[in-house]
Amino acid sequence: MGSSSDDEGEEYLFKIVIIGDSAVGKSNLLSRYARNEFNMHSKATIGVEFQTQSLEIDGKEVKAQIWDTAGQERFRAVTSAYYRGAFGALVVYDISRRSTFESIPRWLDELKTHSDTTVAKMLVGNKCDLENIRDVSVEEGKTLAESEGLFFMETSALDSTNVIKAFEIVIREIYNNVS
Numbered sequence: 001m002g003s004s005s006d007d008e009g010e011e012y013l014f015k016i017v018i019i020g021d022s023a024v025g026k027s028n029l030l031s032r033y034a035r036n037e038f039n040m041h042s043k044a045t046i047g048v049e050f051q052t053q054s055l056e057i058d059g060k061e062v063k064a065q066i067w068d069t070a071g072q073e074r075f076r077a078v079t080s081a082y083y084r085g086a087f088g089a090l091v092v093y094d095i096s097r098r099s100t101f102e103s104i105p106r107w108l109d110e111l112k113t114h115s116d117t118t119v120a121k122m123l124v125g126n127k128c129d130l131e132n133i134r135d136v137s138v139e140e141g142k143t144l145a146e147s148e149g150l151f152f153m154e155t156s157a158l159d160s161t162n163v164i165k166a167f168e169i170v171i172r173e174i175y176n177n178v179s
């Protein structure tokens with residue numbers, strides 16, 4: 001990870017991981033961001049390790065290599081290789097399922113255990129389109145994020161609310177940390 005130079009100037013490549021309980025919408029957040037796709041019946045992803053998305057910051061090309069679990073989180077078996085070299089993380093819960101919010105401290109611990117550098121972290125309350133069955137208030141999300149020093153955003157991979165924003169805030173923060 002980091003920067004390299006060639007004829008076209010500086011390039012940056014940052015690894016970002018998406019973590020959180022099973023079925024909170026991690027894979028759909030990534031497919032929404034990287035391909036503008038959503039899948040109502042998505043099964044635990046097999047095979048795809050990461051997707052890359054580029055953006056320009058300060059006239060420089062910044063590539064985010066965003067990693068998605070292959071469903072291992074169901075078995076609490078996300079490996080250290082998954083976290084290795086990550087400069088950013090989206091830590092995701094489902095606003096309609098309280099247990100997924102209660103798991104967040106465990107995910108933050110795991111992230112801390114496996115990272116050897118400053119990691120830009122965004123707490124993501126996904127499925128904010130499900131307002132009618134909301135189980136975690138916006139305030140609770142904000143409060144947890146503030147106490148842990150995380151950015152916070154509610155998103156919907158279904159209707160696209162804040163998805164680009166959530167990823168780009170993390171990517172910009174990493175860029176600011178390293179440049």
Ligand code: GDP
Pocket residue numbers: 021022023024025026027028029039040041042043044126127128129130155156157158159
């Ligand atoms: P993962 O296990 O965390 O990767 O979760 P998935 O991305 O596979 O999503 C699990 C289920 O939640 C799927 O049925 C998705 O269609 C659904 N889902 C994901 N994101 C959203 C969202 O923003 N809103 C709603 N209503 N459903 C979502």
Ligand code: MG
Pocket residue numbers: 026027028043044045068069070071
């Ligand atoms: Mg998945």
